[in-house]
Amino acid sequence: xxxxxxxxxxxxxxxxxxxxxxxxxxxxxxxxxxxxxxxxxxxxxxxxxxxxxxxxxxxxxxxxxxxxxxxxxxxxxxxxxxxxxxxxxxxxxxxxxxxxxxxxxxxxxxxxxxxxxxxxxxxxxxxxxxxxxxxxxxxxxxxxxxxxxxxxxxxxxxxxxxxxxxxxxxxxxxxxxxxxxxxxxxxxxxxxxxxxxxxxxxxxxxxxxxxxxxxxxxxxxxxxxxxxxxxxxxxxxxxxxxxxxxxxxxxxxxxxxxxxxxxxxxxxxxxxxxxxxxxxxxxxxxxxxxxxxxxxxxxxxxxx
Numbered sequence: 001x002x003x004x005x006x007x008x009x010x011x012x013x014x015x016x017x018x019x020x021x022x023x024x025x026x027x028x029x030x031x032x033x034x035x036x037x038x039x040x041x042x043x044x045x046x047x048x049x050x051x052x053x054x055x056x057x058x059x060x061x062x063x064x065x066x067x068x069x070x071x072x073x074x075x076x077x078x079x080x081x082x083x084x085x086x087x088x089x090x091x092x093x094x095x096x097x098x099x100x101x102x103x104x105x106x107x108x109x110x111x112x113x114x115x116x117x118x119x120x121x122x123x124x125x126x127x128x129x130x131x132x133x134x135x136x137x138x139x140x141x142x143x144x145x146x147x148x149x150x151x152x153x154x155x156x157x158x159x160x161x162x163x164x165x166x167x168x169x170x171x172x173x174x175x176x177x178x179x180x181x182x183x184x185x186x187x188x189x190x191x192x193x194x195x196x197x198x199x200x201x202x203x204x205x206x207x208x209x210x211x212x213x214x215x216x217x218x219x220x221x222x223x224x225x226x227x228x229x230x231x232x233x234x235x236x237x238x239x240x241x242x243x244x245x246x247x248x249x250x251x252x253x254x255x256x257x258x259x260x261x262x263x264x265x266x267x268x269x270x271x272x273x274x275x276x277x278x279x280x281x282x283x284x285x286x287x288x289x290x291x292x293x294x295x296x297x298x299x300x301x302x303x304x
Contacts, residue, residue, distance in 0.1 A: 002303040004165060006219065007033045010048020011294040013174070013225050013239065013261035014075055021267035026296025029075040030173050030261065032221060036164060036302075039142055040065045043160065043171045048296070049079035057084050066141050068134070069097035070173055071157040072108045081113050081120065091127035096139050096146075098156040102131035134158070149213050151175040153238035159213060165302050167218040173261050175223045177210050177244045179236060207248075214252040221294065222249065224259035227266075227274065246278045250287045258294045 010028030017027040029046030038061060042049060045067055056062065065085060070076060085091045099105045110122045122129075132139060135158060138147040148158040152175055159172035214220050224242035226234060231241035242259060249257040259278070262271055271293060278291045292298075 002301050003035065003037045004302040005035050006169065006300040006302065007035065008048075008258075008294050008296055008298045009033060009052045010044075010046045010079075011260060011262055011296055012046075012075075012264050013223070014264050016047050017264035019267070021269075022264075024268040024295065025262060025271055025293065027264075028296060029078065030070075031079065032171060034162070034164070034169065036144070038062055039144070041141065041144075041146070041162075042067045044068075044070055044076045044173060045080045045083065046075050046077070047079045050082045053079075053083040053085050057088065063090055064092040064094075066094045066096065068139070068146065068160060069095065069105075070151070070159065070171075071098060071153065071155055073155070073174075074112070076173075077109060077112060080109060081118055086125045086127045086129060089126040093125075093127045093129045094132060094141070095129065096132045096134045098135065098158055099131075099133050102133060105131040105133065134160075152177070152179050157238075161213065161217075167302060168216070169219045169221070170214055170217045171221045172213070173221065173223055174238055175240060176236070176238050177223075177240045177248050178231075179238075210248055211252045214249060214254055216253045216255075218255045219258065219300065220249055220252075220254045220256070221258045221260050223261045224274075225261045225263045227263075227270075230263065242274050242278065243281070246281055246291060249291075250282065250285055250289050254289055257289060257291045259291065260294045262294070 010031035011026050012029050016029055028048035030044040031046050031048030031052060032043040033052055034041040040062060042065055086093050095105060097105045113121050134146060135148045138145040144162060146160055146162045148160055151157045151159045151172055157174055161170045222245050223240045224245040225239035226241050228241055228243060275293045282289055282291060
């Protein structure tokens with residue numbers, strides 16, 4: 001394994017699922033580490049950031065990390081109160097996320113650690129913690145440029161794109177690809193022909209926008225939370241049906257798709273069955289895309 005890699009520390013959406021039936025996939029909520037030599041980028045700080053923090057404090061070479069948040073729903077920030085490096089002097093923790101100014105990030109993260117919700121506040125952090133807003137210009141992290149884009153999820157939610165060793169990585173954990181398409185289809189009979197023409201144009205524009213951020217990406221980590229049946233019941237909740245994710249990724253020419261934000265009520269067997277369906281779909285379409293199930297502990301060497 002080289003010193004440049006991606007490691008999955010948390011892959012579940014919504015809430016932790018530490019059940020015996022879920023352990024092949026993992027039960028922690030979103031956290032993905034991108035390690036580039038001594039530089040550490042951490043995408044989201046769900047419960048998966050807790051074991052990552054525990055590993056970081058065991059070594060002595062790295063004392064600076066970058067935490068890049070997509071949004072502030074609890075499943076994406078609930079590990080921060082237990083992230084050990086933040087409580088240690090001598091560490092630098094840079095936090096990026098949605099907001100008009102850095103103070104917005106600070107207040108939003110501090111809120112979950114104030115009484116009566118939590119007994120230890122951010123004021124007790126001993127690390128040098130700084131806050132940054134990456135949008136609309138790319139965040140510059142050393143020699144790296146990390147660009148952000150808006151995802152379709154309740155509230156302001158970012159996805160992120162970065163170039164590493166000639167490879168493009170896109171992280172989009174909570175994104176409902178077919179929200180507009182399905183919304184229009186449900187009410188199609190209510191519109192006359194001219195209105196339907198306009199709505200079809202809207203659907204195509206939305207599809208193009210979704211495809212744009214993932215076009216020709218080497219590694220796409222994307223929301224694939226629901227089955228077809230569950231998505232029909234939960235349309236508008238801000239998550240994708242896995243079939244929509246796979247089809248969109250193939251349309252965009254993605255090389256490697258990583259199904260992410262697994263529904264916490266789905267056990268290992270159900271998620272692996274969904275993966276088998278993706279393999280059949282890829283074969284039917286004659287695509288060369290490789291589809292993976294994101295699993296806790298999975299390591300992807302960026303030198304390969």
